[in-house]
Amino acid sequence: MPAPGPPLGMLAELTHRCPLQCPYCSNPVNLLKAGAELDTDAWLDVFSQAAELGMLQVHLSGGEPTLRQDLEVLIERLVERGVYTNLITAAVTLSEQRIASLAAAGLDHVQISFQGTNPETTELIGHYKGGHEKKLQAAHWVRAAGLPLTVNAPIHRHNIDQVEQFIDLALELDADRLEIANVQYYGWAYLNRTALLPGQEEVERQVAIVEDAVKRLRGILNIDFVTPDYYADYPKPCMGGWGNDAMVIVPDGTVLPCHAAQTITAMKFDKVPEKPLKDIWDTSEAFERFRGTTWMQEPCLSCPRKDLDFGGCRCQAFAITGDAAATDPACIKSPDHDSLLRIATRSSSAHSGDMTYRRIAAHKEPAS
Amino acid sequence: MRTRAIIEGRSQPALPGHTRLQFDKLRQCWVLLSPERVMWPDGISVDILKLCDGEATTDQIVRALAKDYAAPEDEIRQDVTSFLQEWADKRLVVCMNS
Numbered sequence: 001m002p003a004p005g006p007p008l009g010m011l012a013e014l015t016h017r018c019p020l021q022c023p024y025c026s027n028p029v030n031l032l033k034a035g036a037e038l039d040t041d042a043w044l045d046v047f048s049q050a051a052e053l054g055m056l057q058v059h060l061s062g063g064e065p066t067l068r069q070d071l072e073v074l075i076e077r078l079v080e081r082g083v084y085t086n087l088i089t090a091a092v093t094l095s096e097q098r099i100a101s102l103a104a105a106g107l108d109h110v111q112i113s114f115q116g117t118n119p120e121t122t123e124l125i126g127h128y129k130g131g132h133e134k135k136l137q138a139a140h141w142v143r144a145a146g147l148p149l150t151v152n153a154p155i156h157r158h159n160i161d162q163v164e165q166f167i168d169l170a171l172e173l174d175a176d177r178l179e180i181a182n183v184q185y186y187g188w189a190y191l192n193r194t195a196l197l198p199g200q201e202e203v204e205r206q207v208a209i210v211e212d213a214v215k216r217l218r219g220i221l222n223i224d225f226v227t228p229d230y231y232a233d234y235p236k237p238c239m240g241g242w243g244n245d246a247m248v249i250v251p252d253g254t255v256l257p258c259h260a261a262q263t264i265t266a267m268k269f270d271k272v273p274e275k276p277l278k279d280i281w282d283t284s285e286a287f288e289r290f291r292g293t294t295w296m297q298e299p300c301l302s303c304p305r306k307d308l309d310f311g312g313c314r315c316q317a318f319a320i321t322g323d324a325a326a327t328d329p330a331c332i333k334s335p336d337h338d339s340l341l342r343i344a345t346r347s348s349s350a351h352s353g354d355m356t357y358r359r360i361a362a363h364k365e366p367a368s
Numbered sequence: 369m370r371t372r373a374i375i376e377g378r379s380q381p382a383l384p385g386h387t388r389l390q391f392d393k394l395r396q397c398w399v400l401l402s403p404e405r406v407m408w409p410d411g412i413s414v415d416i417l418k419l420c421d422g423e424a425t426t427d428q429i430v431r432a433l434a435k436d437y438a439a440p441e442d443e444i445r446q447d448v449t450s451f452l453q454e455w456a457d458k459r460l461v462v463c464m465n466s
Contacts, residue, residue, distance in 0.1 A: 084388055084403075148403070219373055219456055
């Protein structure tokens with residue numbers, strides 16, 4: 001196989017520690033403790049290697065990345081190397097002073113998640129008292145510091161009727177961009193799907209609201225919409241293709257083709273700094289496994305859409321069918337499409353409010 | 369409350385704070401970075417973007433490019449205006465006087 005092109009973007013999960021406990025967290029259900037995290041020098045080395053490789057954007061995420069006291073030093077290194085820095089934060093631990101110091105370090109952009117548009121929903125999901133007010137305050141400080149802002153709204157059954165209010169909130173907070181991201185069901189979210197999955201009617205109403213807002217707010221607010229694929233006809237082009245232009249590094253230095261890749265239980269992943277990032281990107285087994293289209297089986301292999309959506313999400317294919325090389329069941333051509341719809345219908349009508357909140361050791365995976 | 373920028377002759381376009389235009393040495397081309405988005409503007413687009421400093425008006429940008437490209441101003445005006453409007457609608461260009 002020819003060597004891949006240089007990567008464009010990296011999601012750097014600096015820590016799994018987080019004051020919030022959202023039941024759809026994209027971190028794995030087996031969370032890493034603070035002691036497993038790469039230290040400052042190791043991250044600095046990773047970021048230098050990434051810049052060398054051609055990385056243009058790094059999304060500093062977690063857990064809650066601002067719990068790392070060395071965040072400013074890491075940002076300075078990235079800025080020095082011409083890499084665009086985006087901070088992805090829950091914002092409940094941000095002080096005005098910290099925001100000023102992050103801005104001084106050269107941070108390019110801040111993305112703040114809102115679990116709801118009112119204190120009740122934000123607290124129900126984040127399990128953190130006073131979180132909503134703190135997020136509003138932090139968002140104002142971010143804008144006052146001259147930093148551009150994205151509001152991130154993860155959508156599920158408990159806030160899908162607040163989509164209009166999320167749009168108003170983004171405008172009120174003077175955000176440039178609003179991300180309406182329907183929860184994707186793997187890891188914690190898969191565990192909590194009966195408490196979180198919205199019904200098809202609610203989803204269709206939401207799509208109409210968002211499509212109207214995108215038109216109405218053209219040139220005023222950028223709205224990125226991550227649709228709920230359980231009710232879709234075709235899958236998402238996950239990660240823009242496996243190992244195509246992006247990678248994820250988790251707190252202990254494990255390098256992944258997508259943030260949920262560790263849910264595919266049979267796969268082995270390499271780590272920095274044990275192995276150079278370039279070798280991991282260019283030739284590691286995990287990145288090569290689903291790169292391009294030659295790994296595909298039918299119906300993907302002969303599908304004219306294979307270069308558009310790359311067979312969809314490998315993690316979802318594995319979660320639903322047990323075969324990571326299968327067609328994503330979100331696709332109408334998948335033999336498992338009906339079973340995905342059945343899961344969605346059954347889960348969304350379950351009316352179970354019980355959620356397993358994201359906590360270290362809150363859930364044990366069965367031994368594999 | 370913010371309104372949609374409509375590109376006119378007297379508009380003063382600028383690159384907003386969330387974007388960064390830089391030359392990529394590895395790939396040997398210009399790149400515009402913004403959150404979750406990477407754009408690869410072509411030669412003429414880069415020439416337009418470099419003139420978007422928040423001070424020059426669209427009219428001045430058109431005149432400068434017409435001279436550089438030795439092309440009629442009317443032709444250049446059409447291209448520049450539609451390019452800037454498209455980018456303004458994606459909030460990759462903002463106008464200082466609107």
